[in-house]
Amino acid sequence: MDVFKKCFDYEFVKFLKANNRYPYFEPIQERHGTEATVRSKDVMMLGSNDYLGLSTDSRVVEAALAATVKYGTSVSGSRLLNGTLSLHEELEERLARFLKREKAIVFSTGYQTNLGTISALLGRNDVAIIDRNAHASIVDGTRLGFGKLKRFKHNDTEDLEKILQSFPENIGKLIIVDGVYSMEGNLAKLKEIVQLKKKYKARLLVDDAHGIGILGENGRGTCEHFGIENEIDIITGTFSKSFGSLGGFAAGDKDVIDYIKHNGRSMIFSASMTPASTAAVLMSLEVMETEPGRRRLLQANAERFSNHLTDLGFNIGHSETPIIPIYIDDTMRTFQFWQELMNKGVYTNPIIAPAVPEGNELLRTSVMATHTEQQLNHVLNILEDVTRENGFLAGKVQV
Missing domain, CATH: 3.90.1150.10 (Aspartate Aminotransferase, domain 1)
Structure with missing residues (x-):
């Protein structure tokens, strides 16, 4: 053959x-x-x-050009070793403040963000419960991890609860949904999902790639739109949508982000965001906050x-x-x-x-x-x- x-x-x-x-x-x-x-x-x-x-936007383009002149076209290494710039750390601090999280970390792409974040979190005794219409990066992140994968019918919280009921309490449970579904344009039923998360002692990751910058009074996305930001454990997203650049991020509790930072394979084994992309996101974030x-x-x-x-x-x-x-x-x-x-x-x-x-x-x-x-x-x-x-x-x- x-x-x-x-x-x-x-x-x-x-x-x-x-x-x-x-x-x-x-x-x-x-x-x-x-x-x-x-x-x-x-x-x-x-x-x-x-x-x-x-x-x-001319301001975003100019920021990218200035960063390229200062740092070059690439840092030519991973964040773990020689690929971290002060520009990356500045962006992470700004994002954490913007999203009202303890800490944030940036990846080279949005796809790599979910790949590294989810796979790092899923151990052998854990299970990921994801929406059937979840983005491919979420599916692949679960496959790269050591945990099990279960899918529930799209935006069907009754089906989600049935699946959650089937697991014993000593199993680590991570619910993963898109904030905005990228093909249909509809929103996850986050209020109902949060209630199930609490009831069954699970954690909740929201990929808000298509919500950040767009929804919510301050542009913090789907979670702000529903008024449940404090109930979400991890937010991931991309810079290739409303930020007009390239890259991705995960934001949450300091200990969780530090763990992902040192165990996410797509972080450790990929070259970091280019200076131009990073500077563009910083300027876009400023525009989002002020306009x-x-x-x-x-x-x-x-x-x-x-x-x-x-x-x-x-x-x-x-x-x-x-x-x-x-x-x-x-x-x-x-x-x-x-x-x-x-x-x-x-x-x-x-x-x-x-x-x-x-x-x-x-x-x-x-x-x-x-x-x-x-x-x-x-x-x-x-x-x-x-x-x-x-x-x-x-x-x-x-x-």
């Missing part, structure tokens, strides 16, 4: 390319905030996670866009955030819809199984604080035209 046989037999991508439906690895030639150039054509960006528009109007603009754009999509007859599920899915519920029709929109200058993300359950295929759209009303109206007109011309109908979401 040839180990490469699976590669030679992999027909799905070949089929998509042959039928001009391949939607992945599109090279973006230029990007200017809400607009980009793809295939030498200008497109409206409705597929970015740069929710606050900070990746192209709450960006969050209000983002919320207004998301509400307006969602309402118009619903008026047009699209099924957007239960989104409560700037992540707004358009359910198509069929793989090839999803790719076709994506292609028609791209042809007319609208960049979206086609999402199929296993990223979403089979039958819930969708176009993932996301609005930014920097989108103008005119830009969003233009996109809505194109969506209406493409739907009318191709007979697309919104699918039915299963929850």
